[in-house]
Amino acid sequence: MEFREIDKYNYWDCIELTIDDNQEGFVADNKQSLVEAAYEDGLYTLGIYLEETMIGFILYNYDETFPGWSMSRFMIGKQFQGKGYGKQASIEFLEYFKNKHNTDKLYISVSLENMLARKMYSSIGFTEIKEVEYAFGDKYYKEIQMVKEL
Known part of the structure; x- marks a missing residue:
């Protein structure tokens, strides 16, 4: 597994990755994430690759609300789900991130409702720290913040 920056050569592969219908509301659409990263400072995008195939996407940033580094978006394309790639990518991203940012x-x-993700993150050492509620545009969100000591 490998992480590559999203650029003009692979952004379309990222856009084509989609989630299953039952995951709507758990993660922003990749198109939205790429637009935000293009116009907002300090957002970093990575494609998750298995050999030469992009299977997922990560957006991370330094978040002043924590304050600290945050993996803001993480997704595995629906055609690649159920194979353990999400957990593997999360574990490998932690090492990649620690080496790159020395934090x-x-x-x-x-999402409070995303029990599958909460369980997976807990299994790799993330600890739930607090619930948060916020509005973004016309949508309202309830989430659990988690932290992992590296």
Whole structure:
């Protein structure tokens, strides 16, 4: 598994990755994430590759609300789900991230309703720290913030 920056050569592969219908509301559409990263400072995008195939996407940033580094978006394309790639990519991203940014913590926020993701992150050492509620545009979200000591 490998992480590659999203650029003009692979952005379309990222856009074509989609989630299953029952995951709607758990993660932003990749098109939205790429637009945000293009116009907002400090957002970093990575494709998750299995050999030469992009199977997932990560967006991370330094989040002043924690304050600390946060994996803001994480997804595995629906055609690649159920094979353990999400957990493997999460574990490998922690090592990639630690080596790149030399930091001791990484935060994530997960929908309160996304029990599968909460369980997976807990299994690799993330600890739930608090519930948060917020509005973004016309949508309302309830999430659990989690942290992993690196």
